[in-house]
Amino acid sequence: METQYDLLLSGGTVLTLDSQRRVIEPGTVAVSGNRIAAVGASAEFEGASATRTIDCTGSAVIPGFVDCHDHMEQGIVKGLGEGEAVWEWLTTLIFPLGDAMTVEEAVAATRYAAFEAVRAGITCVMNNQYLPWDAETTDAVAKAMESVGLRGVVARGMTGTPPPAMAHRGDDARPWTYSTAEELQIMRDLLDNWSPDRLIRLWPGPNNLVFNDQELIRGCAELAREYGTKWHTHCCEAQQDPDIYKKTYGMSPVKWLNEAGLLGPETTLAHTIWVSDEDIEMLAASGAAAAHNPVCNMYIASGAMRLGQFLEAGVTVGLGIDGPCVGHRMDPFEAMKQTVLLQRLDTLDPAASRSETALELGTRGGAAFTGFEIGSLEEGRLADIAVVDLTAPHCGPRPRAVSAVVNSAGPRDVTTVVIDGRVIVDDGRCVTIDEAEVAAEAAAAMESVARKAGLDHYLEPWLDPSRN
Numbered sequence: 162m163e164t165q166y167d168l169l170l171s172g173g174t175v176l177t178l179d180s181q182r183r184v185i186e187p188g189t190v191a192v193s194g195n196r197i198a199a200v201g202a203s204a205e206f207e208g209a210s211a212t213r214t215i216d217c218t219g220s221a222v223i224p225g226f227v228d229c230h231d232h233m234e235q236g237i238v239k240g241l242g243e244g245e246a247v248w249e250w251l252t253t254l255i256f257p258l259g260d261a262m263t264v265e266e267a268v269a270a271t272r273y274a275a276f277e278a279v280r281a282g283i284t285c286v287m288n289n290q291y292l293p294w295d296a297e298t299t300d301a302v303a304k305a306m307e308s309v310g311l312r313g314v315v316a317r318g319m320t321g322t323p324p325p326a327m328a329h330r331g332d333d334a335r336p337w338t339y340s341t342a343e344e345l346q347i348m349r350d351l352l353d354n355w356s357p358d359r360l361i362r363l364w365p366g367p368n369n370l371v372f373n374d375q376e377l378i379r380g381c382a383e384l385a386r387e388y389g390t391k392w393h394t395h396c397c398e399a400q401q402d403p404d405i406y407k408k409t410y411g412m413s414p415v416k417w418l419n420e421a422g423l424l425g426p427e428t429t430l431a432h433t434i435w436v437s438d439e440d441i442e443m444l445a446a447s448g449a450a451a452a453h454n455p456v457c458n459m460y461i462a463s464g465a466m467r468l469g470q471f472l473e474a475g476v477t478v479g480l481g482i483d484g485p486c487v488g489h490r491m492d493p494f495e496a497m498k499q500t501v502l503l504q505r506l507d508t509l510d511p512a513a514s515r516s517e518t519a520l521e522l523g524t525r526g527g528a529a530f531t532g533f534e535i536g537s538l539e540e541g542r543l544a545d546i547a548v549v550d551l552t553a554p555h556c557g558p559r560p561r562a563v564s565a566v567v568n569s570a571g572p573r574d575v576t577t578v579v580i581d582g583r584v585i586v587d588d589g590r591c592v593t594i595d596e597a598e599v600a601a602e603a604a605a606a607m608e609s610v611a612r613k614a615g616l617d618h619y620l621e622p623w624l625d626p627s628r629n
């Protein structure tokens with residue numbers, strides 16, 4: 162084969178995640194422009210030339226990981242707020258943080274999280290931005306993600322007019338900045354001024370299906386259909402959420418979405434832990450997608466999503482990190498491994514989950530969830546690729562690539578990351594930014610925002626575990 166490419170990733174174990182799940186060893190992935198030009202056995206590429214060739218011998222070459230649910234700005238308080246249930250965690254740490262955060266601090270936090278993400282092999286992030294969520298910050302955060310070279314979505318979080326369900330919650334420390342009509346107008350203006358062809362897309366991302374005004378949810382779903390985007394929200398993360406909703410509206414939130422005609426392929430929901438069998442069937446029938454966040458769900462002790470049942474029913478499922486604050490790492494390897502382990506523990510069945518499934522959810526599932534042409538290594542797909550070195554002792558002695566990637570490897574094993582055909586991580590370093598400068602800016606922003614928000618007590622070096 163004599164062909165000229167821009168980039169050749171040659172000699173690795175290529176986990177294509179294509180429709181046949183081909184594993185090619187040694188294999189080569191060729192990139193031209195922003196797309197994958199060819200994938201095959203390395204022998205087929207003898208005589209091919211490229212502007213750059215990266216030797217991937219001893220490495221797995223995989224589609225970049227797609228993080229389907231994140232709050233990147235929360236990384237600024239990574240390490241704080243341990244041992245708190247979700248509402249306590251939100252009201253004592255996260256909401257005060259958001260109220261104190263400036264645009265510059267949100268940008269510093271997001272750039273750091275994007276840097277951390279790409280270094281770990283994440284090539285696409287669905288970032289549900291709600292701290293803060295004014296138009297200026299939303300725009301700046303999207304551009305901050307782009308400045309690192311990351312693909313993804315900013316789903317703008319919104320609260321809207323306080324709904325009746327909030328009365329059942331009891332503790333409302335959240336300022337309700339905008340009315341539902343104002344939220345929808347801000348979102349419409351943002352969509353009008355943002356090209357859908359950029360590396361980052363904008364979606365409506367109302368914060369929570371249970372605790373937002375139904376008219377806000379309806380408006381967001383309608384905006385998504387009008388602009389050809391998807392929309393995103395948290396759904397039944399806490400055990401009491403569906404009961405609160407039923408008490409207010411007489412049915413489960415998923416059932417309401419379905420009856421209101423708002424469930425469809427553009428609907429993407431985070432968590433979906435406390436949902437009924439009927440809810441799962443409605444999600445499957447509508448083409449809606451769910452983001453499973455195992456590390457966050459264990460960290461906050463929210464519960465275990467019934468992943469097996471979702472997949473059996475045919476629901477599109479992707480994996481999420483849910484913010485670097487609820488797990489302390491933007492780590493796709495941890496998300497995949499914990500996906501496997503949580504299902505086994507929850508079902509007390511070692512056959513309930515497999516490494517292959519976790520890698521599929523982290524790549525192909527994420528592609529279906531976000532709607533980008535990514536998630537597999539095959540000709541014509543957008544070139545979002547991660548190279549994972551499997552030669553370290555913890556991956557040896559003779560790695561079975563899929564198991565090593567899911568169960569043994571970690572962010573530090575990622576040597577090369579390509580996004581949209583561009584090498585973003587090269588020999589383990591992020592080359593689109595000054596890494597030290599991004600880290601220093603984020604550290605300074607953490608200090609200042611924690612002080613302004615009155616969160617200094619969280620910074621104590623040792624917290625008494627019995628204090629709760």
Ligand SMILES: [Zn+2]
Nearest residue numbers: 232395431483
């Ligand atoms: Zn979340």
